[in-house]
Amino acid sequence: MEDIVYQGEWTWAATLGRFLIAGGFAAAIAGFIGYLMGALGKGNESWKRFGRTAFIVHAVSFLLVIVLIYTLIFNHRYEFQYIWKHLNNQMGTPLQFSCFWGGQEGGFLLWMFWHIVLALIFIRRRSTWEAPVMAIIASVQAWLACMLLGVYFGDYQFGIDPFLLIREAPENIGLPWTRNAEYLSLPLFADGQGLNPLLQNYWMVIHPPTLFLGFASTLMPFAFAIAGLWKKQYIEWMRPATPWAFFGIMILGTGILMGGAWAYEALSFGGFWAWDPVENSSLVPWLLLVGGGHLLMVNRNKVTSVFSALFLIMGSFILIVYSTFLTKSGILGDTSVHSFVDSGILPQLLVYLLFFSGVGAVMMLKHIRWRWMIATFWAVLLAIGIWGSSKATMNVTIVFLASLAAVLIIAYAKHIPRPKVEEDLWSREFWIFIGSVILLVAGIQISFATSIPVFNKLLEPYSETFMGLHESTGWAWFKSLADHNFAPSTDMEAAYHVYQVPLAFLFIMLIGFTQWLKYKKTDPKKFLGQIVRSFVAAGALLMLVLLFFDFSAGEFPRIALVFATIFAVTSNFDYLVSMVKGKWDKSGSAIAHIGFGLLIFGAVISTSQKDIISQNQMGDITTLNNDFDNREDILLLQGDTLQMGDYFISYKDRYDKGIHVMFEIDYFEMVPKQFKEGDVIFFSNMFFEAKEDHLASRTFIRDMESKWRTIPLPNERHAREAQRWVAGIPGEKLFTLEPRVQLNEQMGNAPEPDTKHFIHQDLYTHIKWGQISPPETDEEGFLGGRAHDLHVGDSLLVSNVLVTIDSLSAVPDSLKPAYSLLEKDIALRVHCSLRERNRVEAIDPLYIIRDSLIVPDAQTYDNWGLKFLVNSFNPVDQNINMTIWEHESIRRDFIVMQAVIFPQINILWLGCIIMIIGTTLAVRHRIKLSKRPKKA
Numbered sequence: 011m012e013d014i015v016y017q018g019e020w021t022w023a024a025t026l027g028r029f030l031i032a033g034g035f036a037a038a039i040a041g042f043i044g045y046l047m048g049a050l051g052k053g054n055e056s057w058k059r060f061g062r063t064a065f066i067v068h069a070v071s072f073l074l075v076i077v078l079i080y081t082l083i084f085n086h087r088y089e090f091q092y093i094w095k096h097l098n099n100q101m102g103t104p105l106q107f108s109c110f111w112g113g114q115e116g117g118f119l120l121w122m123f124w125h126i127v128l129a130l131i132f133i134r135r136r137s138t139w140e141a142p143v144m145a146i147i148a149s150v151q152a153w154l155a156c157m158l159l160g161v162y163f164g165d166y167q168f169g170i171d172p173f174l175l176i177r178e179a180p181e182n183i184g185l186p187w188t189r190n191a192e193y194l195s196l197p198l199f200a201d202g203q204g205l206n207p208l209l210q211n212y213w214m215v216i217h218p219p220t221l222f223l224g225f226a227s228t229l230m231p232f233a234f235a236i237a238g239l240w241k242k243q244y245i246e247w248m249r250p251a252t253p254w255a256f257f258g259i260m261i262l263g264t265g266i267l268m269g270g271a272w273a274y275e276a277l278s279f280g281g282f283w284a285w286d287p288v289e290n291s292s293l294v295p296w297l298l299l300v301g302g303g304h305l306l307m308v309n310r311n312k313v314t315s316v317f318s319a320l321f322l323i324m325g326s327f328i329l330i331v332y333s334t335f336l337t338k339s340g341i342l343g344d345t346s347v348h349s350f351v352d353s354g355i356l357p358q359l360l361v362y363l364l365f366f367s368g369v370g371a372v373m374m375l376k377h378i379r380w381r382w383m384i385a386t387f388w389a390v391l392l393a394i395g396i397w398g399s400s401k402a403t404m405n406v407t408i409v410f411l412a413s414l415a416a417v418l419i420i421a422y423a424k425h426i427p428r429p430k431v432e433e434d435l436w437s438r439e440f441w442i443f444i445g446s447v448i449l450l451v452a453g454i455q456i457s458f459a460t461s462i463p464v465f466n467k468l469l470e471p472y473s474e475t476f477m478g479l480h481e482s483t484g485w486a487w488f489k490s491l492a493d494h495n496f497a498p499s500t501d502m503e504a505a506y507h508v509y510q511v512p513l514a515f516l517f518i519m520l521i522g523f524t525q526w527l528k529y530k531k532t533d534p535k536k537f538l539g540q541i542v543r544s545f546v547a548a549g550a551l552l553m554l555v556l557l558f559f560d561f562s563a564g565e566f567p568r569i570a571l572v573f574a575t576i577f578a579v580t581s582n583f584d585y586l587v588s589m590v591k592g593k594w595d596k597s598g599s600a601i602a603h604i605g606f607g608l609l610i611f612g613a614v615i616s617t618s619q620k621d622i623i624s625q626n627q628m629g630d631i632t633t634l635n636n637d638f639d640n641r642e643d644i645l646l647l648q649g650d651t652l653q654m655g656d657y658f659i660s661y662k663d664r665y666d667k668g669i670h671v672m673f674e675i676d677y678f679e680m681v682p683k684q685f686k687e688g689d690v691i692f693f694s695n696m697f698f699e700a701k702e703d704h705l706a707s708r709t710f711i712r713d714m715e716s717k718w719r720t721i722p723l724p725n726e727r728h729a730r731e732a733q734r735w736v737a738g739i740p741g742e743k744l745f746t747l748e749p750r751v752q753l754n755e756q757m758g759n760a761p762e763p764d765t766k767h768f769i770h771q772d773l774y775t776h777i778k779w780g781q782i783s784p785p786e787t788d789e790e791g792f793l794g795g796r797a798h799d800l801h802v803g804d805s806l807l808v809s810n811v812l813v814t815i816d817s818l819s820a821v822p823d824s825l826k827p828a829y830s831l832l833e834k835d836i837a838l839r840v841h842c843s844l845r846e847r848n849r850v851e852a853i854d855p856l857y858i859i860r861d862s863l864i865v866p867d868a869q870t871y872d873n874w875g876l877k878f879l880v881n882s883f884n885p886v887d888q889n890i891n892m893t894i895w896e897h898e899s900i901r902r903d904f905i906v907m908q909a910v911i912f913p914q915i916n917i918l919w920l921g922c923i924i925m926i927i928g929t930t931l932a933v934r935h936r937i938k939l940s941k942r943p944k945k946a
Contacts, residue, residue: 015191016192017191017192020089021175023087027075027172027173028173030078031158031172034067035156035158037064038068038151038155040061040064042148043064044061045065047061048060048145061148065129073126075119075172076119088176089175092115092172094203096203097204105205109204121222121226122154122155125147127226132147139247142233142240142241143237146237156168157362158170158171158172167358169355208754217268220268221262223265224264225292228326228330231251231254231323232327232328236324248309251306253936255299260930260932262295263296269292270282274765281617282613285502285503287463291333293456294456294460298449298453301445302322302326305446308443313430317421317422317428324370329457331366360407367414371414372417374425375417384417392406400471401471404470434531438527438529439529445520452510452513459498465496475492480492514574515570515571518577518578518607522603523537523541540584541581544584552572559619561618565618572611575611579607582600595931598929601927602927607921608918608920609921609922611918611921612915612919615914616913622909622910623654624642626640626645627652628807631645643906645904646905647810648662648904654909656708657679658678658680660740667750669753670752670753673749673777673905675749678742679740679744682737685700691718691732691733692735693710698714698721699728700718701716706735709737747765747773749762750764759782770914771915774909775909776908778908780906781904781905785901791899792895792898793897793898793901800892801888802815808894811845811876812845814842815841816841818841819839821837838880840855841853842855856880867880872897874900875896876897878892879893
């Protein structure tokens with residue numbers, strides 16, 4: 011059989027790309043060996059130069075890989091699977107840039123790119139730490155590079171290939187088109203799939219690069235920590251590592267906040283943080299890095315809490331690797347909107363995670379013999395795990411984790427230097443340590459809740475064992491373990507806040523007073539005198555907050571957290587003014603703490619005091635969908651104007667715009683309703699008469715006693731003249747919002763919000779239901795009917811017609827001919843009334859039984875544009891099941907919408923900006939300090 015010569019393919023690009031990846035992988039290994047040999051002793055400069063050269067070759071190779079992929083992107087080379095999956099002809103240049111990191115392969119390359127940038131900056135400084143630090147960085151790059159090799163050893167997949175031709179993809183092998191030499195001329199390959207529409211947003215251009223730079227930044231302090239342990243220089247590494255740690259705090263924090271802003275702007279869950287597993291797995295490393303970075307400051311000149319600093323700094327990088335494992339292994343596929351499907355590299359990612367966890371732990375052991383002994387034991391475990399069964403792999407993983415914990419305990423007890431004298435209670439370093447412990451506890455709780463799918467995976471091989479224990483003991487807990495189907499709480503906020511709010515209170519209180527403490531020892535009286543001003547001011551401001559916002563007694567933890575945030579802001583502002591006195595070099599920490607306090611204050615107020623103003627006013631929308639809530643969702647007919655909160659709103663139009671269906675909603679000022687003396691109204695099934703001329707208040711209760719008198723026995727005139735009480739009438743048009751629905755064939759249609767921003771609040775709106783295409787009709791023009799279960803007295807709104815079931819009666823024999831019924835028929839009349847404004851008509855669709863069979867009798871009322879069919883009648887509970895059809899001529903488009911007021915949310919965004927500015931100033935200050943000669 012002759013080989014097929016495919017036409018038009020850039021096979022040279024695939025060959026070149028694979029060669030560059032393989033060469034870059036080899037160069038990273040060579041760089042690791044060179045730097046390793048260069049770090050083993052003095053006089054090894056030639057090895058260090060070799061390592062440096064090899065790493066530069068590695069850097070050039072992967073920079074060329076990135077250039078090559080962008081060449082394929084900009085030339086729309088759809089013969090490459092990665093390009094076909096993430097690019098299409100409609101994407102503009104910014105989105106074409108972002109489609110590079112739209113998949114797993116691009117994510118790995120972006121991560122490696124930032125490692126290369128940071129490493130080259132570090133190399134350029136010619137630090138004395140270059141060899142050991144770069145050995146660690148080169149080893150990490152080698153591991154990441156092997157994730158892109160995309161080769162197979164039997165059935166084992168070693169990496170994923172970004173240059174895989176689409177005809178070579180396993181799922182396409184054997185398909186008829188793969189034997190067509192000119193397959194690229196087929197319509198299927200004239201365009202690509204493109205990015206998931208949810209990602210086609212300008213945030214996709216800036217958020218992932220920033221976040222991945224944050225991920226990459228955790229490697230630098232990790233590498234310094236390993237280098238310090240390697241050289242047994244337990245304190246010396248901290249000084250040069252501190253600027254890198256604070257850079258990571260700043261940039262990773264910025265990336266996380268960008269993700270929150272993206273979610274708030276483009277997603278419809280109604281907030282900026284959803285405790286999504288992938289969000290959490292980015293947050294926890296940042297928490298540990300914050301704690302570790304602060305411990306570096308207090309440890310760099312003396313031994314205080316060295317183990318804690320090492321644990322937190324190394325833990326931040328390990329948890330970034332764990333985040334990669336969670337995201338890219340597919341293990342979170344059912345629990346996170348951010349995760350990828352399983353690409354076959356789960357074992358490789360697991361080994362990557364365990365390898366560097368092991369490196370960090372074993373290097374804490376002081377004696378080389380111990381290190382080699384533990385490393386050999388783990389190597390044996392690795393071999394068993396690779397060539398053993400899935401259960402053996404899980405056994406190996408559990409044994410590894412247990413031994414890892416044992417190594418850490420031994421290192422803490424016997425190998426890592428500990429202070430000879432414990433820190434004083436009134437010292438800054440003591441409370442910084444306590445703050446770091448709080449951050450660690452918060453991270454553990456979040457990680458535990460996030461890792462539930464991992465626990466399920468670990469339990470899976472032992473399902474039969476646990477089932478046997480359940481059968482022998484009867485314990486339900488063993489049955490749960492056997493099912494290995496644990497799931498996160500459905501109320502994510504409550505599940506996390508019950509732990510995180512108290513921890514946040516403790517941590518933010520520390521932020522408020524720790525600045526005032528001195529290192530080593532502080533005069534308690536002086537310290538208390540310095541913070542009392544801020545404490546009193548925070549208490550006074552809290553009273554104002556409680557005056558303006560509605561907190562219940564059961565929300566004491568939130569109230570305490572609000573107090574803590576106010577105290578942190580006022581205390582750090584006082585410190586900034588009275589102690590720093592305009593010295594910008596020393597102001598970074600206080601400014602960052604002020605920003606963090608404002609961020610949490612804005613988050614607590616905006617979420618706890620949010621006001622859902624979209625209460626429904628037309629019928630019962632739960633009959634349309636059980637997910638709708640009359641207390642939170644409003645049904646709007648096109649052209650109608652209804653009151654919603656402090657506005658009147660009108661659904662004006664629906665139109666298509668690219669991949670979106672836009673819903674245009676006008677907002678009008680609410681002008682207070684003018685009532686005159688003698689006007690009659692009804693409210694809450696009671697009649698009232700106005701005592702005097704007046705303008706309505708916001709609520710009827712405010713006016714009831716002073717402005718209205720009750721009519722205990724209303725007469726016919728009262729009933730005729732009474733109008734429904736309303737607080738206001740539509741006034742001037744204020745603005746238009748256009749919430750939308752994104753048409754998304756891959757992930758399902760997704761609502762996207764539209765928000766009106768004010769200084770003091772946001773009005774956040776999103777569509778819960780809307781017609782995205784013209785409805786289908788039958789030959790007569792009727793839309794698909796909807797069945798309803800009704801009883802006498804029930805009403806429902808169909809289009810703009812109110813249908814009420816008034817009564818039931820049997821058709822007498824004398825009237826059967828008039829209804830074209832046979833004498834033997836049994837027929838039930840369902841007496842209904844149809845109402846629309848001033849028009850009323852009585853109708854009586856029939857339920858007919860003939861010879862024990864139901865005879866369908868659909869009745870059409872052309873003047874109303876409605877058709878009725880009684881499907882069944884239950885004489886026991888008098889339930890009527892009736893289908894009603896609407897004609898397209900009378901149907902009015904409608905939407906179901908939710909609108910939420912988020913008060914003071916701009917304080918949150920202001921806090922984000924101030925925190926980033928403060929952290930940037932702190933990074934600048936730490937860089938300056940690291941360049942100063944160390945004091946003797």
